[in-house]
Amino acid sequence: MNVHHPTTFDEALAAKAAGAVPLAGGTDLMVEVNFGHARPTEVVSLRRIDEVKEFEGRRIGSGVSWRRIENHGPRALAQAARTVGSPQIRNAGTIGGNLATASPAGDGHPFLAAVDAQIELASVDGRRTIPWDEFFVGVKKTSMADDELISAVVLPDSLPERHEFGKIGVRNAMVISTVCAVVTRDDQRTTVALGSVAPTPMRARRAEEMISAVSNPSDKDLAEFQRLVSDEVRPITDHRSTEEYRRHAAGVLSRRLLERCLR
Ligand SMILES: Cc1cc2nc3c(=O)[nH]c(=O)nc-3n(C[C@H](O)[C@H](O)[C@H](O)COP(=O)(O)OP(=O)(O)OC[C@H]3O[C@@H](n4cnc5c(N)ncnc54)[C@H](O)[C@@H]3O)c2cc1C
Known part of the structure; x- marks a missing residue:
């Protein structure tokens, strides 16, 4: 070589x-x-x-x-x-x-997708x-x-006011993501980008649209946001996780990150 x-x-x-x-x-x-x-x-x-x-x-x-x-x-x-x-x-x-x-599990990708880098x-x-x-x-x-x-x-000239990353894996450190995500919130405008749940990083556009229309999301709105994210992702079952778990985790993680942005 x-x-x-x-x-x-x-x-x-x-x-x-x-x-x-x-x-x-x-x-x-x-x-x-x-x-x-x-x-x-x-x-x-x-x-x-x-x-x-x-x-x-x-x-x-x-x-x-x-x-x-x-x-x-x-x-x-x-x-x-x-x-x-x-x-x-x-x-x-x-x-x-x-x-x-370009691994589907690349932890750097969701942020770039969430802010349209x-x-x-x-x-x-x-x-x-x-x-x-x-x-x-x-x-x-x-x-x-x-x-x-x-x-x-x-990166874009101005970044969203709030943005949070989260990752779920089988342990806390030195781990490849089972699901990773970034949620951004600027005024009401919300984006959610996920990794490890599709062949490439992806945005959950229907969930974004729904929650961006709400100024003060209620528990019911947050539950709907979570449901839409779980519905939109396209995970597979592999040696790290099952499709069902990834789908569930993607919704829960995105909702938690949104709650952090709202606090
Ligand atoms: C123990 C371990 C743990 C890890 N944990 C994680 C983790 O938690 N999350 C995560 O996302 N990744 C993880 N990784 C993967 C890896 O560390 C990251 O993807 C890292 O960012 C790769 O960067 P690098 O500079 O080392 O790439 P390299 O290994 O140098 O290159 C990777 C590929 O990109 C190409 N390349 C490099 N630079 C360029 C360029 N400028 N233009 C075009 N092509 C280029 C190379 O030819 C190669 O194909 C882990 C890896 C190891 C070994």
Whole structure:
């Protein structure tokens, strides 16, 4: 395996165009290599490139680690960051790697979906920015072209006043989500985005519409919101959970996060 260590993003883009596999924190890629699922011959490390580590205002470079997001990110994204793996994983793992892996259980994804973030992609031919829901196209599948790298995540100019992340797993720490979610509330406008309950991160639009029409939700409104979320998600049964449990947990978790936003 040849590992290239460029110091500029342009050099990394040229290596990608020539077929090299990108490596950021390596916390997903090296698992694949160690299990023999990936055998890259050319690897381009992004770790010495300052540009991808820039984190200014609403632009988060793809090479920004969970550790930094935990300390400096917007509330719900910082809450998500805090649940990713262990301190060692959070020091190495990046938001760009989390996006590129596109696991349905990626804890960074619901926040980006809830606030309608954009993903900036770059190649030797230039840059383009696409909405989150055009980036994720299936289980571990994205719309990135073969010669592209993620350069940054771009958040909207203003974030919702309240936003909360929550995750359910089989234990409290070092766990892959059975369900994860972000609920935002700004004045009355509510969004709810979920992970691990569909092939890609998803918004529960009917639940959003229903609860956004209510200024002071009653218990009955909250119960209806919970029911709609459970109804809208599209989970599967796998080794981590059953479809029924995920459906139930998605509704309960979203309702609890909404209640936190309302307090
Ligand atoms: C013990 C352990 C616990 C974990 N716990 C969690 C968890 O709780 N929640 C969670 O969501 N994830 C978890 N993960 C998965 C992983 O840590 C995260 O997905 C992390 O964000 C991956 O980032 P990375 O920089 O390490 O990616 P890497 O492993 O470097 O790369 C991942 C993939 O993305 C590609 N890639 C990397 N950077 C770019 C780029 N800029 N442009 C294009 N492609 C790129 C790589 O080629 C590779 O295919 C865990 C992993 C481990 C090993």
